[in-house]
Amino acid sequence: MTASFLSMQDVAMPGSRSNRNSAFHRLLAVIRELLGNPSSGFGFIVISILLLTALVAPLIAPYDPNVINLGQTLQPPSATHWFGTDELGRDILSRIIYGTRISLTIITIVSVIVGPVGLVVGTTAGYFGGWYDTIMMRVTDIFLSFPSLILSLAFVAALGAGLENAIIAIGLTAWPPIARLARAETLTFRGADYISASRMQGASSLRIIVKSIMPMCLPSVLVRITLSMATVILTAAGLGFLGLGAQPPLPEWGAMIATGRRYMLDNWWLVAFPGGAILLVSLAFNLLGDGLRDALDPKQR
Amino acid sequence: MGNERLTAFTRQAGTILATLVGLLILTFCIGRLMPVDPVRAIVGEEADQATYEMVAERIGANLPLYQQFIRYMNDLLHGDFGISIRTGQPVINDILHVMPATIELATFAILFGAGFGIPLGILAAVRRNQPVDHVIRFLTLIGHSMPIFWTGMIGLIVFYAVLDLVGGGGRISDYYIGLVPETTGFLLIDTVVAGDWEVFWDAVNHLLLPASILGYSSMAYITRMTRSFMLDQLNQEYITTARVKGLSKGRTIWHHAFANIRVQLVTIVALAYGSLLEGAVLIETVFSWPGFGQYITNNMLIGDMNAVMTCVLLVGIIFIALNLLSDALYKIFDPRTR
Numbered sequence: 001m002t003a004s005f006l007s008m009q010d011v012a013m014p015g016s017r018s019n020r021n022s023a024f025h026r027l028l029a030v031i032r033e034l035l036g037n038p039s040s041g042f043g044f045i046v047i048s049i050l051l052l053t054a055l056v057a058p059l060i061a062p063y064d065p066n067v068i069n070l071g072q073t074l075q076p077p078s079a080t081h082w083f084g085t086d087e088l089g090r091d092i093l094s095r096i097i098y099g100t101r102i103s104l105t106i107i108t109i110v111s112v113i114v115g116p117v118g119l120v121v122g123t124t125a126g127y128f129g130g131w132y133d134t135i136m137m138r139v140t141d142i143f144l145s146f147p148s149l150i151l152s153l154a155f156v157a158a159l160g161a162g163l164e165n166a167i168i169a170i171g172l173t174a175w176p177p178i179a180r181l182a183r184a185e186t187l188t189f190r191g192a193d194y195i196s197a198s199r200m201q202g203a204s205s206l207r208i209i210v211k212s213i214m215p216m217c218l219p220s221v222l223v224r225i226t227l228s229m230a231t232v233i234l235t236a237a238g239l240g241f242l243g244l245g246a247q248p249p250l251p252e253w254g255a256m257i258a259t260g261r262r263y264m265l266d267n268w269w270l271v272a273f274p275g276g277a278i279l280l281v282s283l284a285f286n287l288l289g290d291g292l293r294d295a296l297d298p299k300q301r
Numbered sequence: 302m303g304n305e306r307l308t309a310f311t312r313q314a315g316t317i318l319a320t321l322v323g324l325l326i327l328t329f330c331i332g333r334l335m336p337v338d339p340v341r342a343i344v345g346e347e348a349d350q351a352t353y354e355m356v357a358e359r360i361g362a363n364l365p366l367y368q369q370f371i372r373y374m375n376d377l378l379h380g381d382f383g384i385s386i387r388t389g390q391p392v393i394n395d396i397l398h399v400m401p402a403t404i405e406l407a408t409f410a411i412l413f414g415a416g417f418g419i420p421l422g423i424l425a426a427v428r429r430n431q432p433v434d435h436v437i438r439f440l441t442l443i444g445h446s447m448p449i450f451w452t453g454m455i456g457l458i459v460f461y462a463v464l465d466l467v468g469g470g471g472r473i474s475d476y477y478i479g480l481v482p483e484t485t486g487f488l489l490i491d492t493v494v495a496g497d498w499e500v501f502w503d504a505v506n507h508l509l510l511p512a513s514i515l516g517y518s519s520m521a522y523i524t525r526m527t528r529s530f531m532l533d534q535l536n537q538e539y540i541t542t543a544r545v546k547g548l549s550k551g552r553t554i555w556h557h558a559f560a561n562i563r564v565q566l567v568t569i570v571a572l573a574y575g576s577l578l579e580g581a582v583l584i585e586t587v588f589s590w591p592g593f594g595q596y597i598t599n600n601m602l603i604g605d606m607n608a609v610m611t612c613v614l615l616v617g618i619i620f621i622a623l624n625l626l627s628d629a630l631y632k633i634f635d636p637r638t639r
Contacts, residue, residue: 138316138319139323141323142324145320145620145624147579149582150597150613153597153598153601154613155331156601157600157604158332158334158335159334160336230445234448237448237451238450238582241450241583242583242586242598244601257454264454265457266462268455268458271451271455272458275455278448278451279446279447282446282448283442283443286442286445286446
């Protein structure tokens with residue numbers, strides 16, 4: 001009796017040391033697999049470069065991104081200014097390099113909002129079921145019935161333009177798919193023996209959800225968040241472009257394109273390079289997400 | 302049996318109703334969150350306290366929130382979507398006025414997207430993991446990943462400023478504006494009705510670039526879905542049976558596999574058509590296209606509350622309707638769901 005119970009605990013406790021160890025090994029295996037495939041390897045490397053650039057931006061940027069130099073306005077790309085200068089003589093390469101910090105901030109905060117919210121809504125809906133589940137899923141459906149850009153536009157219009165509000169708005173629109181996923185996962189675990197076992201031991205619902213269900217949902221939720229990052233990047237850039245996201249003079253890529261728009265017909269570099277950066281990062285997230293899904297879900301192969 | 306169907310119908314109707322009420326709550330919240338004082342917007346900055354309170358009384362701004370919400374629902378039920386603060390016109394009239402431009406743009410975009418997307422998706426599935434498949438995958442990935450407003454600008458720089466192949470911003474060149482009487486609001490139809498072919502070709506010239514860039518993003522989605530639907534079919538045994546029986550490859554692909562995914566494709570194209578609204582918001586800004594997308598953005602920028610609420614509501618309803626439509630199409634065309 002005791003022996004069988006212990007072995008059950010081995011499987012059951014997702015937070016136990018042996019599990020954490022194997023999770024780490026799994027992570028390494030996943031990264032190895034990602035790098036083995038050219039396209040997901042490309043995505044992984046581009047995002048690593050993005051992280052690194054954001055970290056050391058002041059060291060590698062050739063100029064101060066905000067210093068106005070009216071003697072050097074609208075210079076085409078050259079040896080001194082690789083990506084040219086904008087209408088105020090600021091170095092575009094330096095601005096793009098500093099812009100990685102803004103992109104990274106957006107990605108991080110959106111993940112921090114979306115992950116927990118989606119996880120809590122999804123797991124509780126799946127675990128409790130009934131009326132609560134119906135209401136929660138209806139709410140999710142309503143949010144899902146909007147294209148993300150239009151809903152975030154509406155939220156930003158309500159909250160006021162600016163980077164912080166844009167991030168909140170994107171977070172508000174990005175949680176429903178996560179909640180759906182977490183709920184579906186929870187439904188498959190709900191009837192499992194280890195859940196019944198901890199319920200019989202007298203664990204509260206809160207404890208079961210936090211300790212036994214959420215850790216099981218975490219891997220697929222992380223993959224889903226990675227996959228949605230491309231959309232987040234594009235939505236943030238779109239908001240910046242429409243003047244509702246990050247405000248000039250912040251070197252946000254979408255906002256840079258918006259200000260460059262007036263001069264673009266004669267000065268293509270004002271819009272071409274920041275847009276190229278957006279394309280590269282969102283492409284990288286798409287490739288990485290696809291690779292992650294393939295690595296974690298053998299059915300797709 | 303009849304009873305069962307009735308229950309299913311009631312449940313479906315209940316779901317739709319609940320979703321609609323939820324949508325109204327959402328738009329109402331967005332409207333009330335907006336940093337705009339609806340009374341000030343009507344009376345203006347100089348109005349004295351008495352006028353302010355009179356108007357507040359009349360539009361119900363002093364009532365508790367739930368009563369305001371009931372009022373809002375009541376107005377909507379009577380077809381009253383409010384007056385736009387910016388134009389002074391009923392919002393619904395404004396929207397009806399800008400809608401044709403967007404429908405024209407989106408229709409051409411979806412023709413482009415489906416016209417290229419479906420054949421490419423089939424090709425990719427048939428030549429799975431061959432070079433063609435990789436090229437198509439790359440093309441669709443770019444379509445997924447590109448910021449559409451940026452592609453629009455690059456398109457303008459290359460095809461308008463450098464090559465001078467297409468018209469620039471707007472629906473027609475400035476010197477043609479007002480020449481053709483507006484009967485339907487759809488320029489391509491209006492010019493044909495008026496028999497003015499010069500303006501017709503000018504309008505086509507202006508439509509080509511924004512429509513194909515918008516269409517490219519939906520092509521990416523349609524190609525991807527077509528490929529995966531097609532692969533599902535091609536991996537099934539009846540295809541092998543057909544091939545073993547001696548049917549040609551072309552015949553198995555078109556008469557068997559493709560015939561089975563037609564319904565799925567129709568629903569995907571319908572959903573993609575709706576999603577074009579999102580791209581339209583950005584593309585219309587880039588191309589100064591006087592449509593629904595630009596209308597939304599302009600009103601959000603100046604905080605025109607009634608207009609924003611109605612636009613958001615409308616987009617939500619369009620999407621709910623499209624989802625219902627695609628469910629209905631499934632039921633009508635797919636005998637297995639009957």
